[in-house]
Amino acid sequence: xxxxxxxxxxxxxxxxxxxxxxxxxxxxxxxxxxxxxxxxxxxxxxxxxxxxxxxxxxxxxxxxxxxxxxxxxxxxxxxxxxxxxxxxxxxxxxxxxxxxxxxxxxxxxxxxxxxxxxxxxxxxxxxxxxxxxxxxxxxxxxxxxxxxxxxxxxxxxxxxxxxxxxxxxxxxxxxxxxxxxxxxxxxxxxxxxxxxxxxxxxxxxxxxxxxxxxxxxxxxxxxxxxxxxxxxxxxxxxxxxxxxxxxxxxxxxxxxxxxxxxxxxxxxxxxxxxxxxxxxxxxxxxxxxxxxxxxxxxxxxxxxxxxxxxxxxxxxxxxxxxxxxxxxxxxxxxxxxxxxxxxxxxxxxxxxxxxxxxxxxxxxxxxxxxxxxxxxxxxxxxxxxxxxxxxxxxxxxxxxxxxxxxxxxxxxxxxxxxxxxxxxxxxxxxxxxxxxxxxxxxxxxxxxxxxxxxxxxxxxxxxxxxxxxxxxxxxxxxx
Amino acid sequence: xxxxxxxxxxxxxxxxxxxxxxxxxxxxxxxxxxxxxxxxxxxxxxxxxxxxxxxxxxxxxxxxxxxxxxxxxxxxxxxxxxxxxxxxxxxxxxxxxxxxxxxxxxxxxxxxxxxxxxxxxxxxxxxxxxxxxxxxxxxxxxxxxxxxxxxxxxxxxxxxxxxxxxxxxxxxxxxxxxxxxxxxxxxxxxxxxxxxxxxxxxxxxxxxxxxxxxxxxxxxxxxxxxxxxxxxxxxxxxxxxxxxxxxxxxxxxxxxxxxxxxxxxxxxxxxxxxxxxxxxxxxxxxxxxxxxxxxxxxxxxxxxxxxxxxxxxx
Numbered sequence: 202x203x204x205x206x207x208x209x210x211x212x213x214x215x216x217x218x219x220x221x222x223x224x225x226x227x228x229x230x231x232x233x234x235x236x237x238x239x240x241x242x243x244x245x246x247x248x249x250x251x252x253x254x255x256x257x258x259x260x261x262x263x264x265x266x267x268x269x270x271x272x273x274x275x276x277x278x279x280x281x282x283x284x285x286x287x288x289x290x291x292x293x294x295x296x297x298x299x300x301x302x303x304x305x306x307x308x309x310x311x312x313x314x315x316x317x318x319x320x321x322x323x324x325x326x327x328x329x330x331x332x333x334x335x336x337x338x339x340x341x342x343x344x345x346x347x348x349x350x351x352x353x354x355x356x357x358x359x360x361x362x363x364x365x366x367x368x369x370x371x372x373x374x375x376x377x378x379x380x381x382x383x384x385x386x387x388x389x390x391x392x393x394x395x396x397x398x399x400x401x402x403x404x405x406x407x408x409x410x411x412x413x414x415x416x417x418x419x420x421x422x423x424x425x426x427x428x429x430x431x432x433x434x435x436x437x438x439x440x441x442x443x444x445x446x447x448x449x450x451x452x453x454x455x456x457x458x459x460x461x462x463x464x465x466x467x468x469x470x471x472x473x474x475x476x477x478x479x480x481x482x483x484x485x486x487x488x489x490x491x492x493x494x495x496x497x498x499x500x501x502x503x504x505x506x507x508x509x510x511x512x513x514x515x516x517x518x519x520x521x522x523x524x525x526x527x528x529x530x531x532x533x534x535x536x537x538x539x540x541x542x543x544x545x546x547x548x549x550x551x552x553x554x555x556x557x558x559x560x561x562x563x564x565x566x567x568x569x570x571x572x573x574x575x576x577x578x579x580x581x582x583x584x585x586x587x588x589x590x591x592x593x594x595x596x597x598x599x600x601x602x603x604x605x606x607x608x609x610x611x612x613x614x615x616x617x618x619x620x621x622x623x624x625x626x627x628x629x630x631x632x633x634x635x636x637x638x639x640x641x642x643x644x645x646x647x648x649x650x651x652x653x654x655x656x657x658x659x660x661x662x663x664x665x666x667x668x669x670x671x672x673x674x675x676x677x678x679x680x
Numbered sequence: 681x682x683x684x685x686x687x688x689x690x691x692x693x694x695x696x697x698x699x700x701x702x703x704x705x706x707x708x709x710x711x712x713x714x715x716x717x718x719x720x721x722x723x724x725x726x727x728x729x730x731x732x733x734x735x736x737x738x739x740x741x742x743x744x745x746x747x748x749x750x751x752x753x754x755x756x757x758x759x760x761x762x763x764x765x766x767x768x769x770x771x772x773x774x775x776x777x778x779x780x781x782x783x784x785x786x787x788x789x790x791x792x793x794x795x796x797x798x799x800x801x802x803x804x805x806x807x808x809x810x811x812x813x814x815x816x817x818x819x820x821x822x823x824x825x826x827x828x829x830x831x832x833x834x835x836x837x838x839x840x841x842x843x844x845x846x847x848x849x850x851x852x853x854x855x856x857x858x859x860x861x862x863x864x865x866x867x868x869x870x871x872x873x874x875x876x877x878x879x880x881x882x883x884x885x886x887x888x889x890x891x892x893x894x895x896x897x898x899x900x901x902x903x904x905x906x907x908x909x910x911x912x913x914x915x916x917x918x919x920x921x922x923x924x925x926x927x928x929x930x931x932x933x934x935x936x937x938x939x940x941x942x943x944x945x946x947x948x949x950x951x952x953x954x955x956x957x958x959x960x961x962x963x964x965x966x967x968x969x970x971x972x973x974x975x976x977x978x979x980x981x982x983x984x985x986x987x988x989x990x991x992x993x994x
Contacts, residue, residue: 254791254795255788255791255792255795256784256787256788256791257776257779257787257788257791427780432773432776432777437776440780441779441780444780445779445780450682450685450780450781451780451781452682453684455684455984455985456682456683456684456984458983458984466682467682467683467684467980467982467983467984468681468682468683468982469681469682469683469686469836469925469978469979469982470681470927470928471928471982472982472983
């Protein structure tokens with residue numbers, strides 16, 4: 202009995218199957234899978250997991266047994282994106298990033314034209330937690346403010362790619378894109394070489410180029426570091442991974458010192474000047490002198506060095522305003538306002554809860570919508586109407602009525618499904634996609650990105666912190 | 681190199697050396713006690729507890745020093761700060777903290793050793809055949825050494841790690857000499873066991889023959905230049921690495937180690953049963969601890985705080 206014989210597609214948009222016919226770009230995979238049994242796949246999974254454990258490819262899950270790291274969950278059935286589809290996604294991501302960069306530059310160092318021209322109400326900005334006065338007047342070279350962004354894309358029931366949310370602060374996941382590919386090379390060497398899959402291997406140089414480009418005074422050969430909250434952070438593996446790939450130091454706040462508005466590394470040979478910091482610490486914890494005084498992971502005085510122009514940090518402070526889910530609703534307007542272009546990747550249908558009409562209509566059909574707090578990441582605080590209990594619905598209704606600015610409602614997107622190994626069989630599971638976009642002298646997109654998969658049947662929650670898995674994502678070369 | 685990274689690498693070196701040395705000592709003691717009368721077996725294990733300064737801690741949870749109790753306490757019990765398990769856990773924690781500056785081969789080999797402890801594999805092996813359990817750990821430790829030797833560039837990071845290994849080794853050899861001196865100064869079999877526990881019996885026998893005297897064993901363990909576990913060899917290696925990584929004159933530890941090393945290098949080794957010998961070994965042990973302390977101060981002389989590693993007994 203081969204693996205695909207018993208596969209039963211569901212009602213969602215199928216990535217691999219169009220009803221029961223295999224889509225063309227998946228046919229080689231289908232052929233290959235027909236040679237495998239459940240036992241074969243189980244063996245490959247086991248091998249992959251023990252390799253991940255030995256290499257320490259793990260992530261910490263908060264709120265479980267202390268310090269227990271889980272090995273990174275990968276599903277070995279790859280997600281394949283045709284060259285034509287990728288062209289749309291890539292163009293759409295670059296367009297969106299250009300608009301977001303322009304927006305952030307406009308509000309922090311520009312004339313705030315978008316507010317003055319009445320496109321976005323001023324109070325929306327002012328009430329956003331991510332809008333930081335500390336960022337005013339701090340220039341960013343080329344306006345490339347979204348140095349690294351992870352823009353989550355879903356595919357609706359008609360197969361249309363839509364942007365679900367923008368992550369413009371410290372998005373993670375890119376290291377797993379590369380580790381997933383390495384795992385697939387070990388598990389399915391003969392399948393990969395039958396396809397022409399675009400490499401994901403040069404992300405390190407892509408990122409380093411963009412970071413070096415931000416160096417103050419355009420200096421040559423700047424010292425770049427990655428700043429991590431430390432080994433207990435859930436994304437620590439990734440921080441170390443990126444430092445290795447770029448060949449730069451991975452530092453914690455305690456490894457840095459600021460003297461006379463210049464940042465130094467504490468090395469065994471004395472202080473060494475730092476020029477660019479790729480920080481994986483949220484704004485609020487960066488500098489206890491300027492933000493949270495209790496922060497133990499930050500660097501006192503860091504912001505003074507940034508403002509003096511002696512060090513560049515990426516992503517810059519204040520990006521959170523642009524991935525606020527309330528501001529998200531205006532991104533199509535930004536594309537129109539700054540670029541004068543048609544939107545390539547549409548948003549998901551969204552209702553803002555501070556608008557009395559939209560709120561009344563949304564609260565009238567709560568069981569059909571998804572409710573999201575505007576400033577959270579990682580799936581926190583999300584309530585999916587149709588699967589929520591009465592109490593959860595009542596709670597979120599109270600939260601919305603108490604602070605309407607803090608919530609949006611969205612139509613449920615029936616995420617596309619993909620054959621996924623359950624340990625016993627292949628079954629359809631919902632997936633999304635987090636591609637990574639790097640802004641420097643130009644905007645580049647890593648081909649593919651992290652495909653996240655909801656491992657429970659019917660579930661729409663793909664976050665790895667909430668039990669989601671991942672897949673290697675293959676973008677095919679143009680034929 | 682970051683001070684924090686340097687400290688982490690130094691301690692990885694120490695922890696791996698400690699894990700490897702303790703395991704070898706257990707293996708030899710296990711072997712020696714088998715040929716003793718049942719009533720005399722416990723004293724072999726007791727001597728080992730003395731070498732490691734853990735006699736009192738052992739008494740907290742165990743009555744008799746049996747093979748099983750020793751394996752539980754000195755190998756598997758991660759709650760015991762002197763156990764092999766604890767060294768392995770701390771080596772792994774440290775490697776995670778410095779994973780951006782070490783080769784993947786080293787990280788992988790330490791993870792594999794760690795997995796053997798947490799999976800229960802080692803516990804099973806030790807209870808069915810202690811020797812093959814020790815041998816598993818030793819083999820993994822040699823793989824780790826190989827990864828250090830083969831895959832690390834000879835930059836400061838490598839040197840800090842080697843310093844940790846040699847300083848730890850110097851200390852362990854000193855302690856073994858000290859305990860044997862006090863419990864069985866003239867027992868040739870006991871000194872042969874010491875040689876075995878530092879992988880030195882073969883090297884020694886080749887040099888001095890099977891009929892050598894105790895004083896020759898002691899001199900070999902303390903100051904043979906070519907034997908990798910002799911105290912002088914370890915201090916010399918550690919000192920030469922330290923001289924390379926310390927680029928400014930403000931470092932104190934190169935002076936400290938130079939002093940300790942010279943004293944050993946230019947002294948006549950006193951007779952084993954004499955007070956002078958006891959005093960010499962104790963000065964060596966104290967000197968090694970002083971080196972470790974001043975080295976930590978040196979690492980953070982430009983600011984920052986040490987992470988405060990230590991073995992409880994240090």
